[in-house]
Amino acid sequence: MLVYALVAGLLFGLYFSLVGIGLNLVFGVMRIVNLAHGDFLMLGAFIAVGVSALAGLDPLFAVPLAFVVFVLVGLALYYLLVPRLQGSVDPEMLSIILFFGLSQVIEALTTIAFGTSERSIASNELGKILAGLRVHVFGGEADGPVELFGQSFPASWVISAAVSVVAILLVYLYLYRTRLGTLTRAVMSRREEAFATGINVDRVSAVAFGIGLGLAAVAGVFTPFMFGSVTPAFGEDATVTSFAIVVLGSLGNPIGTALGGVVYGISYMVVQTYLSSWADLLPYVLLILILLLRPSGLLGRRVRVA
Amino acid sequence: MLGKMAAALAAGLMFATPVLAADPPSEIKIGTLYASSGRFASISMPVYSALKLWAEQKNAEGGVYVKAFDKKIPIKLVSYDDQSNTATASTLYNQLVTQDKVDLLVADSGSVLTAPAVAIARDHKMFLFDQTGTGASFFSKDNPYIALMADPVSTIWPKPVADFLTQDGPKLGIKRIALLYSTNEFTGTQANAVRKFIQDAKAPVEIVYDQGVPTETSNYTVIINNIRAKRPDAVIHLGYAPNDIAFLRNVNEVGAKFKWLFCIYPGLETELLEKNVGVKGLQHVFTYVPPSELDYPVNFGMKMPEFRALWNKTFSDGKVEFGFNAVAGYTTALVLEKTLSVANSLDQMELRRAVFSLSGKLKTLDGTFALDETGGQIGELTPLGQLEPDGKGGLKFVAVYPHDVATGKPVYPRP
Numbered sequence: 001m002l003v004y005a006l007v008a009g010l011l012f013g014l015y016f017s018l019v020g021i022g023l024n025l026v027f028g029v030m031r032i033v034n035l036a037h038g039d040f041l042m043l044g045a046f047i048a049v050g051v052s053a054l055a056g057l058d059p060l061f062a063v064p065l066a067f068v069v070f071v072l073v074g075l076a077l078y079y080l081l082v083p084r085l086q087g088s089v090d091p092e093m094l095s096i097i098l099f100f101g102l103s104q105v106i107e108a109l110t111t112i113a114f115g116t117s118e119r120s121i122a123s124n125e126l127g128k129i130l131a132g133l134r135v136h137v138f139g140g141e142a143d144g145p146v147e148l149f150g151q152s153f154p155a156s157w158v159i160s161a162a163v164s165v166v167a168i169l170l171v172y173l174y175l176y177r178t179r180l181g182t183l184t185r186a187v188m189s190r191r192e193e194a195f196a197t198g199i200n201v202d203r204v205s206a207v208a209f210g211i212g213l214g215l216a217a218v219a220g221v222f223t224p225f226m227f228g229s230v231t232p233a234f235g236e237d238a239t240v241t242s243f244a245i246v247v248l249g250s251l252g253n254p255i256g257t258a259l260g261g262v263v264y265g266i267s268y269m270v271v272q273t274y275l276s277s278w279a280d281l282l283p284y285v286l287l288i289l290i291l292l293l294r295p296s297g298l299l300g301r302r303v304r305v306a
Numbered sequence: 307m308l309g310k311m312a313a314a315l316a317a318g319l320m321f322a323t324p325v326l327a328a329d330p331p332s333e334i335k336i337g338t339l340y341a342s343s344g345r346f347a348s349i350s351m352p353v354y355s356a357l358k359l360w361a362e363q364k365n366a367e368g369g370v371y372v373k374a375f376d377k378k379i380p381i382k383l384v385s386y387d388d389q390s391n392t393a394t395a396s397t398l399y400n401q402l403v404t405q406d407k408v409d410l411l412v413a414d415s416g417s418v419l420t421a422p423a424v425a426i427a428r429d430h431k432m433f434l435f436d437q438t439g440t441g442a443s444f445f446s447k448d449n450p451y452i453a454l455m456a457d458p459v460s461t462i463w464p465k466p467v468a469d470f471l472t473q474d475g476p477k478l479g480i481k482r483i484a485l486l487y488s489t490n491e492f493t494g495t496q497a498n499a500v501r502k503f504i505q506d507a508k509a510p511v512e513i514v515y516d517q518g519v520p521t522e523t524s525n526y527t528v529i530i531n532n533i534r535a536k537r538p539d540a541v542i543h544l545g546y547a548p549n550d551i552a553f554l555r556n557v558n559e560v561g562a563k564f565k566w567l568f569c570i571y572p573g574l575e576t577e578l579l580e581k582n583v584g585v586k587g588l589q590h591v592f593t594y595v596p597p598s599e600l601d602y603p604v605n606f607g608m609k610m611p612e613f614r615a616l617w618n619k620t621f622s623d624g625k626v627e628f629g630f631n632a633v634a635g636y637t638t639a640l641v642l643e644k645t646l647s648v649a650n651s652l653d654q655m656e657l658r659r660a661v662f663s664l665s666g667k668l669k670t671l672d673g674t675f676a677l678d679e680t681g682g683q684i685g686e687l688t689p690l691g692q693l694e695p696d697g698k699g700g701l702k703f704v705a706v707y708p709h710d711v712a713t714g715k716p717v718y719p720r721p
Contacts, residue, residue: 116348118547228548232343276517
């Protein structure tokens, strides 16, 4: 049971790394608390449902679609909202209020558009274009579970974990191997100094905001597979969990989020195995523990002066 | 002498003349809550939509007959969105009672969102029309301010499940039972009841896995693996619709083959579960047989086909599914209507008397409305059924227990 919980936790955790990484990127660059993060995740899930139900395509096609659409949405939202926030006396506090309002609006509009009922996608729909490759690598049946360490796991979890790893690597490459990424890290490190040295902080921030929302939407594509179904109200819980993971890894350190997600995933599955009725308290318990024991997070170097 | 005669005449006239009711109100205010978002939206919205459908239907006919005023009076549905939040629900129930001063108080759907209403109604001495909140703790001899409208109390709801397992189960080879439940009033009470029925039966069956999980649980893969490790012959999962969706999907995704598997919502919200789990994933699953499959004799309100046709016409966009909760909302509406037609006043205790006077006599599309002394619903039955392929790519219900309502034999083990 422990091995199963550990492997399931790793797969689950990698997905949560993807859930949290966009949120951390936005916070790291702009010091904006995006309380609508989970709602963008939920919208990504609805894109996947649309791609699968309306177009009859593999939901994997929703990954690039959701990313591109929400990068554009992010750019538009950035120029609409963020410069005004940054010009205020207390942008962090105001961002909480603003994005909470945005979260409510998104949820209400989605409810009006799609109703309140659960929506899902058949689990064998995900990755059907790769079914042959999957059978070749893992064996088993094309629409059956995947065997790992002699135990079976949902194929959708393995696909989701694989996409998460790719996305995290791409974020890493973006941050550490591209010029825009270097500028992004400069803004994350010292926003005022970056501005003073002539970096176009607004442009860098807008791109980071777009990528943050795009990553949330990509994570959303896998939500119906990780949680069985999605409703317009899904965003709230996802936001709370995302914050727990981000704080766990380290605020402002997107790569730390990858570690935070894995720690969260494994902890969740182990608690669910041995103390199941307490499992949903985990995000809060982890938050309290990390704030008490290591306020800078697992990979944090210092405590941010908020 | 003359004065005494006049006084006696006046007194006589006073007793001879019937007490005149107060002026009839321009509308009867029915206060209720619904959840348009959050965890309970999918069970709350069908209930509320049915209630609204009834109110619109009655208002189009000029209102409902109110015996206290001997005339038809339009209904005003005063409703607020609690967003599946119990704290918000508490505030809004208070508002309905103290600010809106509604004539009749109707709870939101489900035990979680009914729980705050029970205490508030009792404090304000308002009679609570409890739609589907079946938690056992709501009903006690010292609380006269509640009655359950549209499904049985959770303590008796799972009796056919437990009786099947203890009486027919051993003959089929069922000896080891796994019990997984969400830790809320609705399913927690059912789990307690199952446990007690099984223990009291002293049958050769044992519960080898017994775990509660938070109602918010949406991922069961590890739990399913843990259950599998206990090698049960029968698995009972008690959760709300989102729990059942996630659980059944995970069962199929990890290729778990439970020989006997029970869930609540494949029966109660079949359309919703079919959409989210798929026909294949629901095949041979045991569940409660919904009233739509039992064709109860009706002496008040629409019959099932008529109601279903009206529902499909009204909610043709498919955003609110037809299912048990739609029936429950309409059943509540029928009880409200019948209560107003027999109550002598709108006094809350008189409303209670009127509701209880319907017990055993009112037969709706949901079965016989019958209450025990605490206000718990005991008339509407929940036979155990199994979902079988109908040969046309869909599913059909086969009632398997109790034997007197059975329409077929159970398939065991599930293929």
